[in-house]
């Protein structure tokens with residue numbers, strides 16, 4: 001499996017208000033901006049494939065626009081309305097994000 005992927009994007013191209021859908025060697029992923037931190041999570045919801053990249057982001061979590069399941073950006077864990085983890089649900093696939101020279105965004109292979 002490929003270990004790294006250069007997205008071709010630079011940090012300043014990302015909009016904190018709008019997650020960015022990207023195709024990667026590991027499938028469709030979404031980049032989220034949370035303050036100075038970038039998160040990369042699978043782009044489609046494990047519930048019924050809702051578009052998480054069109055979800056709303058608040059308090060460190062993204063809410064799926066279809067049935068409002070919430071996922072913590074940092075871990076991909078499903079959380080309740082108050083941000084409390086909900087064990088027993090599969091975590092979202094996520095990649096570590098590196099911002100390299102000239103703000104270039106590079107992803108590492110997904111964390112199992």
Ligand code: FES
Nearest residue numbers: 045048050064067
């Ligand atoms: S498809 Fe995301 S909550 Fe149902």
